[in-house]
Amino acid sequence: MPPLKLNNKNLSQISAAGEAQVKVPTYQRGGAVKEGIVHVGVGGFHRAHLAVYVDQLMQKNGVTDYAICGVGLQPFDAAMRDALGSQDHLYTVIERSAKGSFAHVVGSINSYLFAPDNREAVIAKMAHPDTHIVSLTITESGYYYNENTHELQSEHPDIQFDLDPANEKAPRTTFGFLYAALARRHQQGLKPFTVMSCDNMQKNGSITRHMLESFARLRNPEIAKWIAEQGAFPNAMVDRITPQTSAADKTVLAENFGIEDSWPVVTEPFMQWVIEDQFSDGRPPFEKVGVQVVKDVHAVEQFEKHKLRLLNGSHSALGYPGQLAGFKYVHEVMENPVFSKFVWQMMQDEVKPLLPEIPGVNIDEYCNTLMERFSNPTIMDQLPRICLNASGKIPQFIMPSIAEAIWVTGPFRRLCFVAAAWFRYVSGVDDSGESFVVDDPMREELQAKARAGGTNPAELLSIKSLFGDDLRGDKRFIQTITTAMEEIAQDGILKTLPKYVD
Numbered sequence: 099m100p101p102l103k104l105n106n107k108n109l110s111q112i113s114a115a116g117e118a119q120v121k122v123p124t125y126q127r128g129g130a131v132k133e134g135i136v137h138v139g140v141g142g143f144h145r146a147h148l149a150v151y152v153d154q155l156m157q158k159n160g161v162t163d164y165a166i167c168g169v170g171l172q173p174f175d176a177a178m179r180d181a182l183g184s185q186d187h188l189y190t191v192i193e194r195s196a197k198g199s200f201a202h203v204v205g206s207i208n209s210y211l212f213a214p215d216n217r218e219a220v221i222a223k224m225a226h227p228d229t230h231i232v233s234l235t236i237t238e239s240g241y242y243y244n245e246n247t248h249e250l251q252s253e254h255p256d257i258q259f260d261l262d263p264a265n266e267k268a269p270r271t272t273f274g275f276l277y278a279a280l281a282r283r284h285q286q287g288l289k290p291f292t293v294m295s296c297d298n299m300q301k302n303g304s305i306t307r308h309m310l311e312s313f314a315r316l317r318n319p320e321i322a323k324w325i326a327e328q329g330a331f332p333n334a335m336v337d338r339i340t341p342q343t344s345a346a347d348k349t350v351l352a353e354n355f356g357i358e359d360s361w362p363v364v365t366e367p368f369m370q371w372v373i374e375d376q377f378s379d380g381r382p383p384f385e386k387v388g389v390q391v392v393k394d395v396h397a398v399e400q401f402e403k404h405k406l407r408l409l410n411g412s413h414s415a416l417g418y419p420g421q422l423a424g425f426k427y428v429h430e431v432m433e434n435p436v437f438s439k440f441v442w443q444m445m446q447d448e449v450k451p452l453l454p455e456i457p458g459v460n461i462d463e464y465c466n467t468l469m470e471r472f473s474n475p476t477i478m479d480q481l482p483r484i485c486l487n488a489s490g491k492i493p494q495f496i497m498p499s500i501a502e503a504i505w506v507t508g509p510f511r512r513l514c515f516v517a518a519a520w521f522r523y524v525s526g527v528d529d530s531g532e533s534f535v536v537d538d539p540m541r542e543e544l545q546a547k548a549r550a551g552g553t554n555p556a557e558l559l560s561i562k563s564l565f566g567d568d569l570r571g572d573k574r575f576i577q578t579i580t581t582a583m584e585e586i587a588q589d590g591i592l593k594t595l596p597k598y599v600d
Contacts, residue, residue: 101353
């Protein structure tokens with residue numbers, strides 16, 4: 099039997115047809131539900147994380163007023179618009195592990211707006227009384243956040259464009275849309291919607307608040323004051339490994355589950371979300387589907403620090419050196435015993451001692467779980483995905499551990515090796531002389547600094563938006579990272595790595 103095209107009409111057949119049982123939504127959709135969440139940046143992670151939690155709320159708990167309206171702001175989002183639009187905004191999540199593959203159809207995304215087609219429609223949707231939450235997965239670069247000054251990059255051309263009152267109805271940036279919609283709600287006497295960042299950043303809610311309030315102050319201090327007094331920006335820690343979908347994934351879905359899906363999502367069984375209970379206009383009962391809703395930002399930060407330093411820091415340790423060494427997938431790097439040992443020792447000896455204790459959390463168990471997740475061969479997690487937008491990742495995932503190790507005079511050789519590997523990686527040439535694409539918003543500046551500096555880290559460390567004086571001014575750090583850069587340049591990753599394993 100040929101695979102069935104994923105759409106509303108075929109749901110019951112899809113549920114019954116596949117060799118393996120496929121769960122499908124049996125709740126109402128379309129005009130029968132309210133779209134309480136508008137989500138900006140509908141990619142793989144959103145569809146494997148927030149949209150799955152909302153799907154579970156709709157399926158298991160009968161929630162009908164928090165369906166999702168997806169929004170794409172960038173020209174490349176047209177592909178997602180077309181994929182979802184062709185199948186009634188349904189899509190398939192494929193969970194893979196050593197135990198096997200499981201598929202379920204998710205229906206929580208109820209509609210989709212493509213801003214370049216109609217920017218006013220996006221503003222109107224956010225401003226609508228039914229919208230209680232505007233959630234974001236816009237990547238680090240979408241926040242226009244200066245890592246060094248911690249301020250809005252107000253001089254950026256896109257921000258400057260959106261600050262011009264003449265462009266208020268046709269903004270370019272997320273903050274332009276949020277401001278325009280909130281200003282409209284203020285005028286209509288509505289509460290501000292909650293702005294809920296689901297991006298993998300430390301203090302994501304606090305950063306979002308500060309950036310939006312900074313933007314609003316430059317446009318209208320009265321609106322900024324209202325946002326500051328009545329707005330809500332919960333901090334959150336999010337976690338689920340979600341590799342890019344490949345053509346092979348679509349083929350396997352068709353062959354094994356009988357579903358023809360333009361853009362399925364492949365992910366792991368593990369899923370975690372810790373969020374601060376700060377909402378300005380109501381929220382769904384997230385805790386009913388396993389979300390850890392905590393009372394304050396401090397509680398989020400504890401979980402967040404564990405995750406960013408251990409999971410994301412280790413991903414960096416596998417990604418940048420791994421790609422230089424010629425590997426393609428995370429699990430392939432983990433199959434190398436020296437790499438696997440390096441990552442474990444970095445977590446145990448250099449990162450773990452710097453982390454806070456959380457009641458009920460066993461860090462060693464968490465580290466073991468991470469090693470198991472990284473080693474999952476069925477996920478086929480590509481290194482370029484891990485390495486994407488490193489200028490927004492390394493300053494969060496690796497450098498804070500180095501800075502704290504400097505403060506307490508702790509060990510940091512392996513962390514410095516990872517930073518040195520990234521400094522080498524930005525050149526875009528691996529140890530075999532093969533070129534690869536460096537996908538980073540700061541690529542040109544990084545590559546110019548890397549060429550000028552060679553094996554001297556001073557040029558790259560001079561980028562004040564990424565690195566602070568605590569790093570530039572520490573002799574032990576400079577000496578350690580310089581040595582690593584020289585060793586990698588001379589011998590390559592695989593010959594250098596054993597020097598960093600005990």
